[in-house]
Each structure stands twice: as structure tokens, then as C-alpha cells.
Amino acid sequence: xxxxxxxxxxxxxxxxxxxxxxxxxxxxxxxxxxxxxxxxxxxxxxxxxxxxxxxxxxxxxxxxxxxxxxxxxxxxxxxxxxxxxxxxxxxxxxxxxxxxxxxx
Amino acid sequence: xxxxxxxxxxxxxxxxxxxxxxxxxxxxxxxxxxxxxxxxxxxxxxxxxxxxxxxxxxxxxxxxxxxxxxxxxxxxxxxxxxxxxxxxxxxxxxxxxxxxxxxxxxxxxxxxxxxxxxxxxxxxxxxxxxxxxxxxxxxxxxxxxxxxxxxxxxxxxxxxxxxxxxxxxxxxxxxxxxxxxxxxxxxxxxxxxxxxxxxxxxxxxxxxxxxxxxxxxxxxxxxxxxxxxxxxxxxxxxxxxxxxxxxxxxxxxxxxxxxxxxxxxxxxxxxxxxxxxxxxxxxxxxxxxxxxxxxxxxxxxxxxxxxxxxxxxxxxxxxxxxxxxxxxxxxxxxxxxxxxxxxxxxxxxxxxxxxxxxxxxxxxxxxxxxxxxxxxxxxxxxxxxxxxxxxxxxxxxxxxxxxxxxxxxxxxxxxxxxxxxxxxxxxxxxxxxxxxxxxxxxxxxxxxxxxxxxxxxxxxxxxxxxxxxxxxxxxxxxxxxxxxxxxxxxxxxxxxxxxxxxxxxxxxxxxxxxxxxxxxxxxxxxxxxxxxxxxxxxxxxxxxxxxxxxxxxxxxxxxxxxxxxxxxxxxxxxxxxxxxxxxxxxxxxxxxxxxxxxxxxxxxxxxxxxxxxxxxxxxxxxxxxxxxxxxxxxxxxxxxxxxxxxxxxxxxxxxxxxxxxxxxxxxxxxxxxxxxxxxxxxxxxxxxxxxxxxxxxxxxxxxxxxxxxxxxxxxxxxxxxxxxxxxxxxxxxxxxxxxxxxxxxxxxxxxxxxxxxxxxxxxxxxxxxxxxxxxxxxxxxxxxxxxxxxxxxxxxxxxxxxxxxxxxxxxxxxxxxxxxxxxxxxxxxxxxxxxxxxxxxxxxxxxxxxxxxxxxxxxxxxxxxx
Numbered sequence: 001x002x003x004x005x006x007x008x009x010x011x012x013x014x015x016x017x018x019x020x021x022x023x024x025x026x027x028x029x030x031x032x033x034x035x036x037x038x039x040x041x042x043x044x045x046x047x048x049x050x051x052x053x054x055x056x057x058x059x060x061x062x063x064x065x066x067x068x069x070x071x072x073x074x075x076x077x078x079x080x081x082x083x084x085x086x087x088x089x090x091x092x093x094x095x096x097x098x099x100x101x102x103x104x
Numbered sequence: 105x106x107x108x109x110x111x112x113x114x115x116x117x118x119x120x121x122x123x124x125x126x127x128x129x130x131x132x133x134x135x136x137x138x139x140x141x142x143x144x145x146x147x148x149x150x151x152x153x154x155x156x157x158x159x160x161x162x163x164x165x166x167x168x169x170x171x172x173x174x175x176x177x178x179x180x181x182x183x184x185x186x187x188x189x190x191x192x193x194x195x196x197x198x199x200x201x202x203x204x205x206x207x208x209x210x211x212x213x214x215x216x217x218x219x220x221x222x223x224x225x226x227x228x229x230x231x232x233x234x235x236x237x238x239x240x241x242x243x244x245x246x247x248x249x250x251x252x253x254x255x256x257x258x259x260x261x262x263x264x265x266x267x268x269x270x271x272x273x274x275x276x277x278x279x280x281x282x283x284x285x286x287x288x289x290x291x292x293x294x295x296x297x298x299x300x301x302x303x304x305x306x307x308x309x310x311x312x313x314x315x316x317x318x319x320x321x322x323x324x325x326x327x328x329x330x331x332x333x334x335x336x337x338x339x340x341x342x343x344x345x346x347x348x349x350x351x352x353x354x355x356x357x358x359x360x361x362x363x364x365x366x367x368x369x370x371x372x373x374x375x376x377x378x379x380x381x382x383x384x385x386x387x388x389x390x391x392x393x394x395x396x397x398x399x400x401x402x403x404x405x406x407x408x409x410x411x412x413x414x415x416x417x418x419x420x421x422x423x424x425x426x427x428x429x430x431x432x433x434x435x436x437x438x439x440x441x442x443x444x445x446x447x448x449x450x451x452x453x454x455x456x457x458x459x460x461x462x463x464x465x466x467x468x469x470x471x472x473x474x475x476x477x478x479x480x481x482x483x484x485x486x487x488x489x490x491x492x493x494x495x496x497x498x499x500x501x502x503x504x505x506x507x508x509x510x511x512x513x514x515x516x517x518x519x520x521x522x523x524x525x526x527x528x529x530x531x532x533x534x535x536x537x538x539x540x541x542x543x544x545x546x547x548x549x550x551x552x553x554x555x556x557x558x559x560x561x562x563x564x565x566x567x568x569x570x571x572x573x574x575x576x577x578x579x580x581x582x583x584x585x586x587x588x589x590x591x592x593x594x595x596x597x598x599x600x601x602x603x604x605x606x607x608x609x610x611x612x613x614x615x616x617x618x619x620x621x622x623x624x625x626x627x628x629x630x631x632x633x634x635x636x637x638x639x640x641x642x643x644x645x646x647x648x649x650x651x652x653x654x655x656x657x658x659x660x661x662x663x664x665x666x667x668x669x670x671x672x673x674x675x676x677x678x679x680x681x682x683x684x685x686x687x688x689x690x691x692x693x694x695x696x697x698x699x700x701x702x703x704x705x706x707x708x709x710x711x712x713x714x715x716x717x718x719x720x721x722x723x724x725x726x727x728x729x730x731x732x733x734x735x736x737x738x739x740x741x742x743x744x745x746x747x748x749x750x751x752x753x754x755x756x757x758x759x760x761x762x763x764x765x766x767x768x769x770x771x772x773x774x775x776x777x778x779x780x781x782x783x784x785x786x787x788x789x790x791x792x793x794x795x796x797x798x799x800x801x802x803x804x805x806x807x808x809x810x811x812x813x814x815x816x817x818x819x820x821x822x823x824x825x826x827x828x829x830x831x832x833x834x835x836x837x838x839x840x841x842x843x844x845x846x847x848x849x850x851x852x853x854x855x856x857x858x859x860x861x862x863x864x865x866x867x868x869x870x871x872x873x874x875x876x877x878x879x880x881x882x883x884x885x886x887x888x889x890x891x892x893x894x895x896x897x898x899x900x901x902x903x904x905x906x907x908x909x910x911x912x913x914x915x916x917x918x919x920x921x922x923x924x925x926x927x928x929x930x931x932x933x934x935x936x937x938x939x940x941x942x943x944x945x946x947x948x949x950x951x952x953x954x955x956x957x958x959x960x961x962x963x964x965x966x967x968x969x970x
Contacts, residue, residue: 005382012381015390022401030386036370038380048369076396080410087400089393093385096393100401102408 012039024101026084031055031095038094054097058090148234150200151222152214158196161187166216166225175216176238181207203230213238432820432836432870435857438464438492439866449861454849462492462859464867492867564662565593568602590644592665594716601643602728647728662717662758664768713745715779717755721772723748723779746784750777752793757801763808763884767891771801771813776823780895785902788894789829794821802846804872806856807879808887814843814860822876826886838868848872 019028020041029047030039035055040047062074077088080102089096159165162179169177184204187195197204204212213229215238229235313320372380380386403409453463568590594600716724726744753773761767766781767788774794777787798821800814809825813832818839821832841863848858856877860868880886953959 008384008387009382011387012390015387015394019394019397019401022398023405025401030390032380034370036372038372038377038386044371048371052369076400078400085404087397089397091389091393094389096390096397098397098401100404102404102410 016041019098022100025098026101027097027099029097031097033093033095050097054086054088054095058088058095062090146234148229148231149222150203150228150230151217151224152196152200152226152228153224154196154214154226158187162214172218175218177214177216178211179214181210181212184212197228200228200230203228208232209235211235430834430873430875432822432838432858432872432876434868435871436494436869437866438462438869440490447865448863449844449865449867452845452847452859452861452867454847454857454859459494459851462867462869464490464492464861494869565591566665567591568665593643594662596719598648600647600716600728602645604644645728647726662755664715664758664760713781715758715768715770715781717758717770717772719754721749721751721753721755723750723755723758723770723777725781725784748786750787750790751775753797756799759801759803761803761808762805763887764891769801769803769811771798774798776801776811776813780891783895783898785898788891788898789825792830800843800846800860802848804876805848805850806877808884809890810876812846812848812858814838814846816842818843818862820846820860825890826883838862838870839864839866850877 016028016030016039019025027040027042027050029037029042029050031037031051031054035051037044037047037051042050057079058074058077061077065072065074074090077090079086079088083101085100085102087098087100089098154162156165159169162177162183163169181204184195184197187197188201192198207230209232213235215227215229217225217227229238311319449464451464455462590602590604592600592602712729713725713727716726718724723746724744725746751770751772752775755770755772757769757771759769761769768779768781770777770779770787774797776789776791776798778789779787794815796815796817796819798813799816802812804810804812807824811823813821813823815821818841819835819837820843822834822836824833827833838860839862843860843862845861846858848856850856856872858870858872860870862868950959
């Protein structure tokens with residue numbers, strides 16, 4: 001059991017590292033459905049702030065999509081701003097938030 | 105019977121109203137009723153027509169008996185009756201017969217009605233009274249009749265009432281009825297006591313009246329029913345009044361209260377995070393999701409989906425003015441007629457905030473030989489600093505006078521105002537726009553110490569920015585006061601000095617005593633801010649630019665310091681705070697000593713190197729930090745890092761680009777060079793020699809690739825590095841003599857001026873057209889690329905040099921090898937080779953001759969066979 005856990009942890013770490021190695025990625029965060037951060041490459045206060053703000057936004061977007069068409073579901077969310085781009089991949093249990101510097 | 109009466113006598117202008125006499129057939133009573141003038145208010149007047157016959161009978165002929173003065177006639181009644189009997193109905197009096205019969209009197213009055221007022225020519229007054237009235241006051245009666253309707257405006261004369269005897273009119277009866285009389289005679293009783301008892305003492309006592317019978321008689325009041333009245337009607341006044349009721353309630357007042365909630369976000373503890381990290385769900389999730397995330401991340405890498413190609417295609421949004429116009433336009437030129445004889449302009453500076461104010465320094469015009477000749481002596485003509493304003497092109501606003509001769513440099517600091525420094529300092533002052541008639545002369549307020557200052561002409565002077573300051577060692581510290589308080593000068597005596605305007609505490613006591621001995625009178629209008637510096641100002645650091653072992657030193661002409669303002673955010677805040685505090689004071693320079701007490705905070709990583717241009721045309725990159733010489737223990741300047749001899753004449757401009765902190769432009773002699781700080785191989789760009797000598801230059805303030813160079817023939821060359829790098833993009837003639845100084849200035853986005861000063865003392869202000877003042881959209885980055893390319897080019901050159909060196913070496917080696925190889929060849933081999941060469945030559949000869957036709961092939965064959 002512990003071995004399995006460690007394997008999985010290694011897998012998790014490996015995936016996150018791969019994502020981090022992409023060009024111009026600034027921050028990677030994993031947040032649970034209630035908005036409580038689980039993993040983050042940033043300091044704690046900023047992570048909590050981001051998690052809280054994103055959480056509301058994700059729920060709003062998800063409910064919007066579902067309301068327009070209940071058969072539909074939210075797969076990906078991107079917020080592009082002047083200084084960076086925030087990408088959110090939602091799921092049943094968790095959210096993955098990645099912040100990247102845009103190409104400009 | 106009536107026709108006779110119709111005959112009328114007319115005299116004068118009489119209005120005729122002929123009236124026919126009413127027919128006597130009508131009954132008398134009707135006639136009588138209609139005849140009198142009751143309708144006119146005179147019932148006694150009966151109009152009549154009297155014929156001439158009647159008039160003769162009664163002697164009332166018109167205009168004979170009856171005239172205007174006496175228009176009436178009294179006719180006797182008997183006569184009229186006789187007439188009645190004579191003529192019966194024909195008589196003119198017949199209509200009024202009844203009236204005449206009833207008339208009481210004897211004589212009747214007949215009046216001649218000349219104006220036919222009553223309709224006929226005569227009228228009869230039928231009453232005695234009327235007769236009386238007519239006869240007695242006939243005028244008044246007539247007048248009253250005439251003016252009956254008018255208001256009587258006679259004066260009311262007061263007549264006091266006259267007592268008249270009382271006439272009884274029957275009122276005594278009523279009075280008698282009303283008066284009250286006694287009906288019966290009153291009975292009188294007289295009761296008295298016996299005479300004898302008069303005067304005797306008597307005793308009175310009280311007695312209850314009801315106790316004794318018949319002591320009194322009373323007449324009690326009793327309600328008599330005959331006289332009780334039942335009030336059946338009663339007048340009562342009523343008034344309606346609104347019913348007012350006061351009520352009050354007490355409400356519960358909720359006053360505002362501050363309430364706060366302290367909360368903290370939910371967080372997982374470390375262990376929980378660990379648990380999550382190990383869960384399978386998380387890894388599954390990440391596996392699923394990471395693919396799409398990677399796609400999204402890479403998409404951004406591949407292409408920017410939000411770029412607007414159309415927008416990027418556009419060069420500029422809007423242009424102001426003509427795009428084709430690329431010439432500098434003349435705006436204004438300033439010449440002072442009084443002060444500028446034989447003078448040239450040495451330096452120009454614009455006021456940073458006031459529009460249109462320029463400070464110009466002028467000095468005596470001397471050629472090089474004269475200057476060299478006079479350099480040791482003091483010139484008698486004073487040099488001036490003039491202030492020009494756009495409003496007045498002939499008179500300068502203020503003229504400042506100072507004793508030192510050359511190379512004034514005026515600079516404006518951020519604190520505003522303008523200062524002239526050199527070895528002198530002037531206080532901040534306010535300009536008065538009205539004083540343009542007389543030039544006001546302002547004296548300097550501090551002069552540097554003569555022994556310790558520069559020995560020769562000062563060629564350049566700069567304020568150090570207010571963000572840092574240096575100490576004696578040259579190490580950089582944070583500026584304590586927040587104001588510019590240090591300056592650096594370089595002079596022809598081959599030294600660079602750093603000065604501090606704050607009072608130095610480390611003054612040796614000797615100098616203090618010396619100062620006390622001298623009693624210099626200070627004029628009144630000079631403020632005492634810098635008194636502590638006057639004549640005793642020593643430089644903080646003195647750096648000597650030596651050329652190594654030789655005694656000749658570099659003679660610096662211009663400096664360019666690194667203009668890094670390297671404050672971190674905290675420091676900036678502190679500085680800003682201190683600046684705001686100081687802003688309350690009128691003049692921050694009054695409190696110079698206050699800053700000295702603060703502790704020095706060193707700044708790390710500050711670049712203390714700077715560029716120096718020399719008189720010989722070299723550019724030196726050196727350090728101002730002093731170091732202790734190990735042998736002598738004195739402070740020595742470091743050796744310069746780099747020295748380049750690039751220019752052919754004295755370097756007169758060493759200037760950093762306003763856009764790039766490490767790009768320096770140097771102009772000297774006949775060419776231009778651009779340097780990058782940190783690149784020690786050489787200049788990035790070095791222009792070829794120009795036909796005319798370059799005498800002044802400046803970067804453009806708004807376009808990173810443009811700079812202006814002034815020539816000695818009065819032309820200005822405008823270089824645009826993005827257009828051409830081998831020659832100027834434009835050339836324009838400004839004046840006829842050498843241009844001595846160029847200074848551009850931006851006032852607004854649309855107006856940019858360039859001040860060009862020439863040798864004859866005239867200052868030309870020209871306007872820079874749009875094309876030269878506005879950068880294109882990518883100009884900064886383009887220039888950056890250009891510089892980077894140049895840097896790479898230099899590196900490439902270096903590398904090529906190395907490769908070339910290597911190649912050279914290889915070639916030499918090969919040559920060496922070749923030489924040795926030829927030596928080893930033996931003699932036999934040489935002969936064999938020679939023979940073979942000879943044979944090949946013979947064959948060649950044969951073929952050539954055959955080709956030419958001199959030898960036949962057969963002949964040759966037979967010859968060989970033989």
C-alpha cells in the first residue's frame with residue numbers, strides 16, 4: 001500500500017514537473033472542489049488568494065455552461081490578461097490552475 | 105285757418121325750425137297738455153307762435169317792441185280776452201286760452217324766443233311765479249336753466265346759522281304723551297321723637313329679628329309663577345374646532361455599531377496535503393488533465409492568437425503636420441545688442457518648467473592661439489549669462505555676471521530654478537517677466553578656493569543626481585539630504601574633482617583662522633547660503649588622469665556619468681517622504697547642514713565608472729573610486745579601464761543616449777563614435793571623416809536613433825541611424841559661422857525646439873518637424889536590435905581576428921614546412937625532373953611549329969628516322 005502510494009506520488013510529482021518545464025510557466029496549483037489548495041509552487045498566502053478567487057469563477061463558469069445546455073460540461077477555462085494567462089482544468093474532485101506568461 | 109301763422113319774420117342768422125301750428129281741431133285739453141314745456145322742466149312756459157298781426161295788435165312786434173334787450177312783453181288779460189272775442193279761434197293765444205283764463209294775475213308775460221329754444225318764436229309764462237322769476241332775476245334763471253347740468257363751482261361762503269323763532273310743528277303732543285307725571289300727590293310723613301328725649305343717652309342692643317314676633321316685616325321673595333319665563337329660545341354661539349390629540353411613542357433606536365469578522369482561509373495541514381498527494385484520485389486527475397493543459401500551453405508558444413495583424417501593420421496613428429516636411433523650421437533667434445560684442449555662445453540650457461526660457465552663456469570670442477595666449481591671464485571683459493524668453497527677442501531678461509572666464513555650463517536640476525555653476529554658485533531666484541529693460545546683474549555667492557581648485561580652465565561640470573552621494577574614498581552611499589549637493593568638474597589641468605556644497609566639518613583649524621583674518625565685505629543682495637564655501641571650497645576627491653609613466657596627462661574635456669537611479673522601492677519611499685518634508689521649506693538649500701548628521705548607508709553594486717573625452721581625441725573609461733596605494737599610503741585613482749583614440753580632434757561631446765543607459769555618443773574632430781558601456785573592444789559605430797569639422801552635437805530627445813551634429817561652417821547634420829549609418833540623413837544650413845552648442849528641448853508632444861548657438865553670439869531657435877521628433881512604433885526596439893547587431897559584429901570581428909591570427913599562424917607553419925621539404929630533395933631527382941621538363945618542352949615546341957605550318961609532319965618523321 002505504501003509502495004503504491006509512493007508510486008503515485010512520484011507520478012504526481014513527475015506530471016507537475018513536466019508541466020512546470022513548459023516554457024514561460026509561472027505557477028502551478030492544485031485545488032480541491034471547495035477551493036482549498038493542495039499543491040502549489042507559490043507561497044501560501046498568494047496561493048490561497050488565487051484559489052479562493054478562481055473557485056468562485058470556476059463555479060460560475062461551470063454553472064453557466066450547464067444552465068445553457070445541461071448536457072454540456074466545462075472542460076477548460078482560460079483567462080487571458082495583459083500580464084499573464086490563467087488556465088484552469090476542472091474536474092469532479094480537483095482543479096488544476098496553471099499561470100503562464102503570454103507570448104507577447 | 106292756420107296758414108297765416110306760418111309766416112315768419114327772420115332776422116339775421118336764425119335757425120329756422122318752422123313748425124306748423126297744431127290744428128285747432130284738436131281738443132283743447134290735449135293742446136294744453138302738449139304745449140307746455142314740462143318735458144323740459146319748465147311747466148310754466150308755453151311756446152306760442154305770434155303772427156305779425158298778433159304782434160301788431162299787442163305791440164310786440166319783433167325788433168321794434170320786442171328787442172334783444174327787452175324780449176318780453178306784459179300783456180293784459182283783458183286784451184287777450186278781447187282778442188279772443190274778436191278773432192276767436194284765429195287768435196294766436198287760442199291754444200293757451202285755458203291757461204290764460206286760469207291765470208291769477210292781470211298781466212301775462214310773453215317772451216320773444218329768438219333762438220326758438222322752446223320751438224316757437226314766443227312763449228308765454230303761465231304762472232305768476234314764473235313771471236316773477238323771469239322779471240326779477242331773469243338772467244340768473246336763464247343761466248341756471250342753461251347750466252343746470254354743470255357742477256356749481258362757486259365758493260362756499262360760510263354763513264353762521266341765524267336763530268329763528270321756533271315754529272311748532274306738532275311735536276309737543278308726543279312729548280306730553282311720553283312724559284311721566286305724578287298722578288297723585290305724594291303723602292309725606294314726618295316721624296320724630298319727643299323733644300325731651302333729644303340728646304339723652306341711649307343704649308343700643310342687638311336683637312335677633314326672628315326671635316321676637318312682629319319685630320320685622322318682611323317681604324320674602326318667592327317665585328311667582330306668573331313671572332317665570334321659560335326660555336324657549338336661546339342664542340348660542342357655536343364654533344367648529346378640530347379635535348387635536350397629542351400622542352407620542354418611543355421607538356427603539358438602533359445606533360450603528362462597528363462589527364468586524366476575523367476570518368482565515370481554510371487550509372489543509374501538511375499531513376492532509378500529503379494524504380491528498382498520495383491519493384489515486386489526484387494522480388488520475390492529473391493524468392487526464394495534463395494533456396489538455398499541455399496542449400493549451402504549447403498553443404501559446406506556437407502562436408499568439410490574440411495578435412491583431414491589422415493593427416501591427418500600421419506605422420503611426422496620426423501625424424501632425426506635413427509628413428514630407430523634414431526641415432528644421434526657424435522659430436526665433438536671439439541676439440543681444442548690448443552685451444554681445446565680440447562674444448560667442450558657449451553653452452545653452454532650457455528652463456525645465458517655464459516655457460520659452462533659455463539661459464545662454466556667452467564668453468569672449470577668442471581663437472585658439474589667443475586662448476592659449478590668454479589662458480594664464482584674467483580677462484577683463486566679464487562673461488555673462490543671459491536669460492532669453494520667447495516673448496522678447498532683443499532684450500535678455502536677466503544677465504548674470506561672474507568673474508570666471510570660460511566654459512560656463514548651465515544646467516537645470518529637478519528642483520527647478522536654474523543654477524549656474526562652475527566655481528561659483530548662485531541661489532535660486534524667481535524671474536520677473538517685467539524686467540526686460542535693464543539687465544539685472546546678480547553676483548555669485550560662493551567661489552571655490554583658489555589654491556585647491558582647478559588650476560586651469562574648467563571644461564565640464566555636472567551635478568551628481570540626488571539619489572546618491574560619495575565620500576572621500578569614492579564609495580557610493582545613499583544621499584542623506586535628498587537634494588543635489590555634489591558636483592563633479594573636469595578641467596584642463598588634467599584633474600577631475602568632486603565637490604560638495606555642504607559645509608565640511610573636517611576643516612583644518614588653519615584655514616579657519618585664515619578666514620577670520622580676512623574680512624571680506626559681502627554685498628547685501630547675496631544670500632548667505634553658501635558663505636561657508638566662499639573662497640574656501642575644497643574638492644572632495646581629486647582624480648588625476650595620468651598616462652602612465654610619461655609625465656603627460658590626459659586633458660579631459662567632457663564627462664559622462666552613469667545615470668542609474670538605483671533606489672529600491674523602500675528607499676524611494678523614504679526619499680519621497682523626505683522630499684515632501686523639504687518641499688515645505690522655501691529653499692531646501694538653506695538647511696544643508698541638517699543632512700550631514702544622518703548616517704551614511706552604502707549602496708552596493710553601483711557602477712562608479714564613467715566616460716571621459718580628452719583634448720587629444722581619446723575616450724577613456726575610468727573609475728572614480730579611490731584606492732590606497734600600497735607603497736605610499738595615499739589615495740590614488742585607479743588606472744583607467746579603457747582608452748581609445750578614435751577622434752582626430754578634441755572630444756567636445758560625450759553624451760549618454762536618453763533611451764539607453766549604456767550607449768554613449770562621442771563627437772570630436774571630424775568623426776562620430778557610438779560606444780556601449782561594457783564593450784571594451786571598440787566603438788559600435790565609428791563614422792568616416794566628415795568634410796567639415798564637427799563642433800557640437802546632441803542626441804535627439806524623442807527618437808532613439810537620431811542625433812544632431814553642428815559643423816564649423818554653420819551646417820547642422822542630422823543623423824538617423826535607422827536610415828543611414830555611413831553619412832548624415834540630412835544637412836541643413838543654420839548660420840554662417842561655427843555652431844558652438846546644440847540643445848533640443850521638448851515642450852509638448854507637438855512642439856519640439858532645438859536651440860543652436862553660434863560663434864557670433866546669436867542663438868537660433870528652430871522647430872523640429874514631426875518626422876524628426878516622433879519615433880516610429882518600433883524605433884526603440886529597432887535601435888536595440890541595431891546595437892545588438894553591432895555588438896555581435898564586434899564580437900564577430902574579434903573572433904575573426906582570432907581566426908585570422910590562427911590562419912596566419914598555420915600559413916606560416918606551412919611555409920616553414922615547405923621550405924624544409926624543398927631542401928631534402930636530392931640532386932638526381934632534380935636532374936630527372938629537369939630532363940622531363942626539357943622533353944615536355946620539346947614536344948610543345950614541335951606541336952606549336954606543326955600548328956603554325958613551319959614543319960611538315962612527314963619531314964619530321966624522316967628526320968627522326970635518320
